[in-house]
Amino acid sequence: MRIFLQDRPVSGVVKIYGDDYIHLTRSLRVGCGEEITFVHGGTDFFGVVTAITKDCLEAKITAEKLAESEPNLKITLFQAMPKFDKFEQIIEKSVELGVTQIVPFLSERCVSRPKNDKSQRWQKISESAAKQSGRGIIPEVGRIISFKEAVEQMKTFDLPMFFYETGGERMTAEMVENKKTAAVMIGAEGGFSLDESRRAEAAGMKILTLGKRILRCETAPVAAVSILMYLTGEG
Amino acid sequence: MRIFLQDRPVSGVVKIYGDDYIHLTRSLRVGCGEEITFVHGGTDFFGVVTAITKDCLEAKITAEKLAESEPNLKITLFQAMPKFDKFEQIIEKSVELGVTQIVPFLSERCVSRPKNDKSQRWQKISESAAKQSGRGIIPEVGRIISFKEAVEQMKTFDLPMFFYETGGERMTAEMVENKKTAAVMIGAEGGFSLDESRRAEAAGMKILTLGKRILRCETAPVAAVSILMYLTGEG
Numbered sequence: 001m002r003i004f005l006q007d008r009p010v011s012g013v014v015k016i017y018g019d020d021y022i023h024l025t026r027s028l029r030v031g032c033g034e035e036i037t038f039v040h041g042g043t044d045f046f047g048v049v050t051a052i053t054k055d056c057l058e059a060k061i062t063a064e065k066l067a068e069s070e071p072n073l074k075i076t077l078f079q080a081m082p083k084f085d086k087f088e089q090i091i092e093k094s095v096e097l098g099v100t101q102i103v104p105f106l107s108e109r110c111v112s113r114p115k116n117d118k119s120q121r122w123q124k125i126s127e128s129a130a131k132q133s134g135r136g137i138i139p140e141v142g143r144i145i146s147f148k149e150a151v152e153q154m155k156t157f158d159l160p161m162f163f164y165e166t167g168g169e170r171m172t173a174e175m176v177e178n179k180k181t182a183a184v185m186i187g188a189e190g191g192f193s194l195d196e197s198r199r200a201e202a203a204g205m206k207i208l209t210l211g212k213r214i215l216r217c218e219t220a221p222v223a224a225v226s227i228l229m230y231l232t233g234e235g
Numbered sequence: 236m237r238i239f240l241q242d243r244p245v246s247g248v249v250k251i252y253g254d255d256y257i258h259l260t261r262s263l264r265v266g267c268g269e270e271i272t273f274v275h276g277g278t279d280f281f282g283v284v285t286a287i288t289k290d291c292l293e294a295k296i297t298a299e300k301l302a303e304s305e306p307n308l309k310i311t312l313f314q315a316m317p318k319f320d321k322f323e324q325i326i327e328k329s330v331e332l333g334v335t336q337i338v339p340f341l342s343e344r345c346v347s348r349p350k351n352d353k354s355q356r357w358q359k360i361s362e363s364a365a366k367q368s369g370r371g372i373i374p375e376v377g378r379i380i381s382f383k384e385a386v387e388q389m390k391t392f393d394l395p396m397f398f399y400e401t402g403g404e405r406m407t408a409e410m411v412e413n414k415k416t417a418a419v420m421i422g423a424e425g426g427f428s429l430d431e432s433r434r435a436e437a438a439g440m441k442i443l444t445l446g447k448r449i450l451r452c453e454t455a456p457v458a459a460v461s462i463l464m465y466l467t468g469e470g
Binding site: 058068071091093096097098120132133134135170171212213214215216219222223226229230233234 | 303304327328331332333367368369370394403406446447448449450451456457461463464465467468
């Protein structure tokens, strides 16, 4: 099992309290001498349980190495806000597939315009998917921003990609070569307006297609990230 | 909108009754002179509504052409039976992405072993996804077969692919070159046993990987089909 740590282990000892403590000792019935992988900032720390008290599990770190599951290309998904259950599916699946960060934004055709702050819930979904898929980080789900802000932020990426349902170029291996950061922009249920696609193009984004079939807004990011990871040689 | 026909239109006229009639006339309020695309067996038939009576909509076919959205590579997904809600997600998304057929089967680690026949419900999900994504056919969801039967069936495909969570080769563009039919085999929640992977290999399947991260059983087929379609030049 993998336990994500808030802080880097100091002097080779890890102490676990709270929810993770309860999960490890009660659900998984971990005992002294057993091995646990702790994860912090893309590094795996291999630990052996040395003591269990009534509110704390203590482990000694025996080795550490960079988490193999972390891709070299850091992908941020800019996702126009769909209905909530779809957004939760998108978080789960894109974290499994290896995105580094998810940024929800509002586009012209967004029907879902949330009033309540759901960021804690979304972060939990990301954490749970990161654990399940063996990630070395917990991808951050950002706050909801505007289309304009999203376009501004995307300018800072090596490879800003705009997926347009009416067509565009195909992704290629050459596009991703030597790139460190990629940003993938995907529309909500109704896709993007022509005006939005023009603004994306004017901002220097590549206008791309995912093929001839029309994908639902929760399928498109999964397809895009799968292909992108494949093209980096990691998918 | 796209309406799937049971039979090929005869002498240039289409008559629509029942659910499709109600959907067209009541929900979509289609009137005389409006255009509708009818679909049968991978061909799109363009029609103009000529008459609407109290139980029938009649249209004249003005043109027909092969549905552009149909991929040249026919992909059959052999999916080990996961929990029902996951299987329904898999049907929906793989139909959107372009599979031709879905065959559920039982593997060693399948937890879900359905007693009731759900095939009608599954076929409906396929139909609805086919309409939504602009497909030229409604992919068939087969009956549940055994692992052994699935392996036998897969031998008849040009490219039988076994996706193994413990690792394998990467898919390549060369693999799919000049292939007409591909079969994608994906495990259920617990993946495949070593014995199953050996039997797959012995049957001539390629043992393949989807990368370093562990994908949920409902994410793996979406990733595999996305990449496969991409490699054919159609994704």
